[in-house]
Structure formats: structure tokens, C-alpha cells
Amino acid sequence: MSSHQKGLWVTHAGVSSSIQDSGRCGFRRQGLAVGGAMDLHAFNWANKLLDNPPGSACLEIMLGGFQATAERDMTLALTGAYAEITLNGVQVCHWQTLTLRAGDRLAIGHSQSGRILYLALPGGIDSPMWFGSQSVVPRERMEGLGPIGANTRLLTRTLSEHASDRKVPASSRPDYQTELTLRVIPGYQIDRFSKDDLLRLTTSVYELTQQSDRMGFRLGGPALTDVPSGIISEGLTIGAVQIPGDGQPIVLLNDCQTIGGYPKPGVVASLDCHRLSQRLPGQTIRFEFTDIADAQNERRLFNRYFRHTRWVRSATGLVWV
Amino acid sequence: MISPVSEDALLVTLADAIHTELPQQIRAICQQLEARNWPWLQDLIPSYTTLLIVYDPDQIDFRQAAAAIRPALAKCTELSTSTTAPAPGSDERTIDLPVYYSEETGPDLKALAVACGLSMEAVITTHTARSYQVFAMGFAPGFAFMGEVDTAIAHPRRETPRQKVRRGSVGIANRQTAVYPVSSPGGWQIIGNCPTRLFDREKLSLLSTGDRVRFYSVSRQQYLDLGGEL
Numbered sequence: 001m002s003s004h005q006k007g008l009w010v011t012h013a014g015v016s017s018s019i020q021d022s023g024r025c026g027f028r029r030q031g032l033a034v035g036g037a038m039d040l041h042a043f044n045w046a047n048k049l050l051d052n053p054p055g056s057a058c059l060e061i062m063l064g065g066f067q068a069t070a071e072r073d074m075t076l077a078l079t080g081a082y083a084e085i086t087l088n089g090v091q092v093c094h095w096q097t098l099t100l101r102a103g104d105r106l107a108i109g110h111s112q113s114g115r116i117l118y119l120a121l122p123g124g125i126d127s128p129m130w131f132g133s134q135s136v137v138p139r140e141r142m143e144g145l146g147p148i149g150a151n152t153r154l155l156t157r158t159l160s161e162h163a164s165d166r167k168v169p170a171s172s173r174p175d176y177q178t179e180l181t182l183r184v185i186p187g188y189q190i191d192r193f194s195k196d197d198l199l200r201l202t203t204s205v206y207e208l209t210q211q212s213d214r215m216g217f218r219l220g221g222p223a224l225t226d227v228p229s230g231i232i233s234e235g236l237t238i239g240a241v242q243i244p245g246d247g248q249p250i251v252l253l254n255d256c257q258t259i260g261g262y263p264k265p266g267v268v269a270s271l272d273c274h275r276l277s278q279r280l281p282g283q284t285i286r287f288e289f290t291d292i293a294d295a296q297n298e299r300r301l302f303n304r305y306f307r308h309t310r311w312v313r314s315a316t317g318l319v320w321v
Numbered sequence: 322m323i324s325p326v327s328e329d330a331l332l333v334t335l336a337d338a339i340h341t342e343l344p345q346q347i348r349a350i351c352q353q354l355e356a357r358n359w360p361w362l363q364d365l366i367p368s369y370t371t372l373l374i375v376y377d378p379d380q381i382d383f384r385q386a387a388a389a390i391r392p393a394l395a396k397c398t399e400l401s402t403s404t405t406a407p408a409p410g411s412d413e414r415t416i417d418l419p420v421y422y423s424e425e426t427g428p429d430l431k432a433l434a435v436a437c438g439l440s441m442e443a444v445i446t447t448h449t450a451r452s453y454q455v456f457a458m459g460f461a462p463g464f465a466f467m468g469e470v471d472t473a474i475a476h477p478r479r480e481t482p483r484q485k486v487r488r489g490s491v492g493i494a495n496r497q498t499a500v501y502p503v504s505s506p507g508g509w510q511i512i513g514n515c516p517t518r519l520f521d522r523e524k525l526s527l528l529s530t531g532d533r534v535r536f537y538s539v540s541r542q543q544y545l546d547l548g549g550e551l
Contacts, residue, residue, distance in 0.1 A: 028366045030526040031462045031502075094389070130522055140462055141503060142522065188324035188332070231338060233457060233466075235366030235373025237327040259368045259459035267327035295328045296378045303379055 006071035007100075008121065008156040010148060014065035014108070018136040022055035028258045034238060035135035036249040036267045038114050038214065040252050040279035041174065042080035044306045046120035048318075049077035049097050049166050055059035056124030057134040059154060061117040066108040070100035074156070076121050079168065081114025081278060082177065096167040114278040123158030137255050139215060166315040176278045178207075180253070183290035184241060184266040187212075189235045190226040191245075193265050200224060201265065206249065206285045210284055214255040216242075217276060219285055223247030234262040239268035241287075249287075253277060269295040271302055323387045323394075326373065329363070330387060333372040333394065341369075341454050341469075345413065346397060349533035353393040361386070367381035368457040369466075374409040390441025403446065415533040418500065420491050422448070425551060426514035432466060433476050433510050434495065444512060445538055447474045450487050452535040453498060455528050464500035470498050482508030483535050490512040491536070492535040501525075516549035 003256060012097055023036020030163055037043035043285060047056050064083040078094040085094050086107045087098070087222065094117070100106065128144065136145050148154075160182045171309060190198070206221035224247035237263075240252045242262035252260075253276075269275065279285070309318035322334045333350070336343055347367045354362060354374070364375035376386045422445045424430055434441045434545075439511065444455060451469035458467075475496045486492070490501045492509025501507060502519035513535075519527045528534065 026364045027525075028364050028373075029458060029529070030520075031458045031460065031464050096531070125434070140503070142462075185327055187326055188334075189322075232369045232371070233459065234332065234368045234371040235330075237330045237375070239327055257460055258366055259457055269327055290409055292325050292328065292383055299328050300379055 003194055005152050005153075008074065008076070008100075008106075008153060009071055010066070010068045010152045011150055012067035013148050013150050013152065014059045014061055014063065016062040016138070016147045018060055018062075018064060018138060019057050019125055020136065021057040021062040021124075021134045023025070023245075023254065024131045024133040026034075026236070027051070031258055032131055032203055033137045033140065033258065034100050035104045035133065035137040035214075036254050037118065039080065039118075039274040040095045040127060042116065042304075043118045043276045045095070045168050045172065046077045046079040047124075048306055049079070049168065050072075050075065050120050050122050051311075052120060056120065056157075057123075057127060059119040059148070060127060060233060061119060063115060064108045064111040064117060065115075066106075068106050068154070070102055070104045070106070071153075072102045073100065074121070076106075076119060076168075076309050077078045078108075078117060078119055080117035081111035083111045083117070084109035085214060090177040099163055099165070108191050111280075113176075115280055116278060119154075121154060121156040123156055126155040126157050129259075137214075139255055143189050164315050173285065174275070174278070175284075176280075179284050179286065180272070180275050180279060181286040181288055181296065182272045183269045183275060184271060184287055185292045185295055186266040186289055187230065187264050189228070189263050190265050192226070193225040196225050197224040197247075198265065201249070201287050202289065204286075208281050208283050208285060209277050210281045212281060214253060216250050216252040216256050217279075219249045219251070220248070221248070224249075227264070228263040230261045231263055233259045236260050239273045240264050241266055241268060242258060249277060271295075323390065329378050330373055331390075332372060332381060332472065333390070334375060335372070336370045338370070339456065339468075342379075343355070343524070344454055344456055344531040349396045350394060353397055354390065355383045355391070357389075359389065368459070387435050389531055406495070413531070413533060414527065415535060417535050417537060417541070419532050419539040419547055420449075420513040420515050420536045420540060421480060421539050421549055422491075422513035422542065424495075426487075426489075426544075426549075427491070428510040428540045429479070429492075430508040430512045433474070435477060437474055439473065444474050447471045448493075448498070448512065449536050449538055450534045455532040455534060456497075458526065458528070458530055459507055461501070461503055463498060463526040465530075465534070467525075467534055469496040472496065476510050478508040479510065482506055483511075486511060487550075489516060491515050514549060515549040516544055532538055 206219035211218040342537040366373040486507035
């Protein structure tokens with residue numbers, strides 16, 4: 001076997017690990033979900049640590065429980081949920097680059113804080129491209145486009161050796177334990193909800209339930225009592241807050257269906273969707289309303305930061321260019 | 322009406338009730354918008370009475386996007402209200418789909434016939450008698466919501482959805498009908514199976530919003546010859 005066919009050999013794939021990039025663009029009218037990395041904060045940092053082009057495909061490791069062996073010397077980056085991570089049995093930190101020698105064993109325990117880890121390889125992970133993206137949407141059950149299993153080889157797109165050890169600045173490493181307030185951009189159906197229910201939505205504490213996956217997170221708390229009847233099905237976006245008949249909110253996420261008919265008070269700002277995707281069942285969530293212009297500007301700043309910064313020589317932080 | 326939805330999407334609402342002419346009108350709007358090749362336009366998701374327009378918020382904001390879209394909307398509304406102009410649906414496609422209607426491919430055929438007070442043959446004749454409009458795509462890749470079926474065979478979804486509905490299954494839910502492009506859980510009343518592939522990774526969805534579909538009945542042997550599975 002030639003050296004370029006050697007990569008990272010996955011021995012335990014964990015609960016669910018799948019290749020994700022920034023998602024599909026322009027295929028929702030076909031009924032195809034957007035997909036893509038759920039937490040673009042941790043995902044962008046994983047790529048940034050290796051100077052990968054923005055949006056390069058990473059492995060999204062849900063809840064940890066992952067083990068792999070390096071088949072050649074390589075540098076990888078690991079960000080996201082907090083778990084016990086070891087290299088040849090010795091505990092290591094993540095939110096930084098890790099240098100592996102051929103034969104080294106990487107093991108990620110079950111996540112204790114946060115839900116998702118991102119593993120990046122130099123130049124991005126190589127995998128088939130469908131619908132303009134490498135993202136995998138497990139619920140669509142497309143042949144050959146499922147989560148990865150054990151005994152899978154992850155290959156890099158480039159052979160460039162990254163010698164530099166880099167760490168994400170401490171201020172950019174999130175604490176996934178804090179209570180999260182989701183900022184909601186009000187939608188045109190907001191007038192169909194009663195004042196009492198909107199007050200209930202924005203003053204109550206909701207708990208994330210077990211029914212939370214890549215399609216969406218179902219919350220539990222004080223139910224809205226005067227839920228408007230269904231609407232004529234219309235196009236949906238990631239972050240849409242659906243209120244079904246039981247009055248308990250569902251926040252739709254990356255693999256959600258493309259159209260739906262539940263009434264919606266609004267849509268959660270994308271940066272808050274990233275934060276939400278890292279929360280585990282039992283954690284608490286609040287809602288507040290925000291303004292679309294504020295949400296758009298925050299997102300622009302977020303995107304610009306990852307596009308227009310470079311590492312300083314000491315590899316401990318970034319500067320604007 | 323143009324409403325903001327999220328950081329990267331706005332919704333155009335064309336009517337407050339479902340109407341068979343709307344899918345054609347929405348398709349015409351999509352063509353108008355696509356012809357402009359705006360670099361910020363990312364996706365168009367038509368549904369029964371609405372069009373969700375996805376844009377790149379790094380390039381444009383809601384007000385700018387709405388301002389750009391408004392003239393295209395005005396042009397299409399003008400076309401559809403003018404009686405002299407050609408109908409916006411002049412490029413309408415009709416697609417014929419074969420169906421093997423039977424108890425072995427349609428586990429709800431018999432029960433639906435009984436519930437509607439018809440023979441199984443009458444259900445088949447009624448389902449094939451008219452062409453259907455594709456109102457929306459969604460639920461799964463290539464899944465087309467079509468309507469409206471004759472009230473004589475309209476029937477609500479099953480109370481308990483099936484864990485697995487086979488690929489190609491032809492179903493009825495109230496006055497809508499659809500074909501399952503892939504095996505999935507589902508609650509529609511299944512009356513037969515269509516051997517035609519509705520979604521292909523290379524060619525994408527066979528059907529799109531605004532198309533018309535006509536079903537025709539085929540025998541067990543024809544169904545097998547067309548690649549149908551039992």
C-alpha cells in the first residue's frame with residue numbers, strides 16, 4: 001500500500017459518527033435536508049487549527065466513545081464536547097492539534113459535558129461528494145451515505161505535514177454546562193399566539209428531553225395552552241421553533257424535514273443553534289426574542305472571524321488580517 | 322406578501338388557501354428568480370401557497386433581498402391576473418406513473434375500499450381517473466405531495482403509522498396522494514406500488530412542484546417487468 005492510502009483507522013465509531021461539512025446548498029426543493037456540522041463554532045475551530053479551507057469536511061463524533069489508530073505520522077485537530085481523551089493510554093487535552101506517530105492509538109471516552117466532538121485532518125477528510133457536499137444525513141438512508149462504522153479508514157485530502165502545535169485560546173473554548181438562552185427571531189405567525197403563551201415561552205425554563213437528535217431537539221416545560229391550529233405546510237429553516245398540539249417546543253436542526261405545518265413563533269439565531277446542539281438531555285434552556293438585524297450581524301462577524309484571521313507565530317491566538 | 326423568517330431566509334406568501342393554480346404560479350416565480358443568477362440566492366423551497374427563499378446573509382440583508390425579489394413577484398402576479406397573457410403554466414409537464422394496485426403491494430387497499438363503500442376495482446378506477454397536481458416536495462428526498470383525490474376515495478392517515486413503508490408504495494392521506502421514494506416509516510393508506518424510481522442520486526427528483534401526474538394500472542407481470550419488487 002502506498003503511503004497516501006494510509007490514514008486514520010477507526011476501530012470504534014461510537015454512538016454515531018458521520019462526515020460533515022458546512023452542508024448542502026440548493027437541494028431542499030428536492031426534499032433533501034441541509035445536513036452539515038451542527039456546531040459550527042467547534043467545527044470551524046477544528047479546521048482553523050489546521051489552516052483547512054473553511055467548511056472542510058470533519059468527522060462529527062456524537063457523544064464520544066470513539067477509538068482509532070494512526071497508520072502513518074499525522075497531525076489532527078480535536079474540538080467540541082469534553083470527554084476523557086487519551087493517546088496510547090496517556091490523557092491529553094483537546095481544543096488543540098494532536099501529533100500522532102504511526103501506530104499511535106487515540107481514544108475518546110463518553111462525553112461528560114457537551115454532545116459533539118469534531119475531528120479534523122489536514123486539508124479535510126476525503127469522502128464522496130453528493131449534492132454538492134460531503135455531509136451525511138443518516139435519516140435519508142441513502143446507500144453508502146450513512147454514519148461511519150468500525151474498521152473504516154479516514155483519509156486526508158492533503159499530505160501536508162503540520163508541524164505547528166496550536167491551541168484554541170481559552171476564551172474561545174465554550175462551557176457547555178451553562179444555562180442557555182436561545183434568541184428567537186420572531187416570525188410572521190407570532191400574532192397567532194396568545195400574549196400569555198408568548199410570555200410563558202420567554203419566562204419559563206425548559207428542559208432538553210431525550211428526544212434530541214440531528215433532526216431537532218424536543219424541549220419539555222410549561223406547555224403553551226392556546227396553541228394555534230396547524231398552518232398550510234411551508235418551507236422550514238434550521239432553528240425553526242415548532243409548537244405541536246401538546247404545546248411543548250421543538251427546535252428544528254440540520255437534518256430536519258424541508259417543509260412542515262406546525263405553527264412557529266420564530267426561528268432561533270444560528271449561533272444559538274450551534275450552542276444548543278452541544279447540550280445534553282436534562283440541561284435547561286430559556287427563550288428570548290431578538291431582532292433579525294442583530295442576528296444577521298452576529299453571524300457575519302462570526303463568519304468573518306474565521307475567514308479573515310490568521311495564527312500568530314506563537315500559535316496561541318489569532319490576529320485579523 | 323414578503324416576511325422575514327430567519328437570518329438567511331424570507332417567505333413569500335401568495336394566498337391563504339390551497340388552490341390548484343398556485344403551484345404553476347410559484348414555479349413561474351422560481352424561474353423568474355433563477356434567471357437573474359443572483360450570487361446571493363441559495364435555495365427556493367416552494368410549497369402549497371408559499372415560496373421560502375434562502376439567501377446568503379454575508380452578501381445581503383432581509384430588506385435588500387426583499388427589494389430585489391419584489392419586481393420579479395410583481396411581474397408574475399401581473400401575468401397570472403391578465404387573461405390575455407399566456408398561462409404561467411404553459412411549460413407544464415405531465416408524468417405518467419405505472420402502479421400495481423393489489424393487496425400484495427397495497428396492504429390498505431381492501432380496508433380502504435370497505436371504508437369507502439367501494440369495490441377494490443372502483444378504488445383503482447377512481448385513483449387513475451384524474452391527473453394530480455404536485456403541490457409540494459418534502460418529508461423525504463423526492464417525496465411529492467399530490468392532489469386532490471376524488472372525495473369518494475379520500476381517507477385519513479392510519480391511526481398508527483407503519484414502522485416501514487416499502488419504497489414505491491402509493492398512498493392516500495385525506496385528499497392527497499403520494500409515492501414513497503424510499504422505504505421509511507409512514508402513515509398513509511397504501512393501495513399499490515409504483516416501480517418507477519422517484520429519486521436518483523444523479524438525476525435527483527423525478528417530480529417537482531407544479532408537475533402533473535397521472536397513474537395507470539399495470540398487471541403483476543408488467544410490474545415485475547418494470548423492475549417492481551414483491
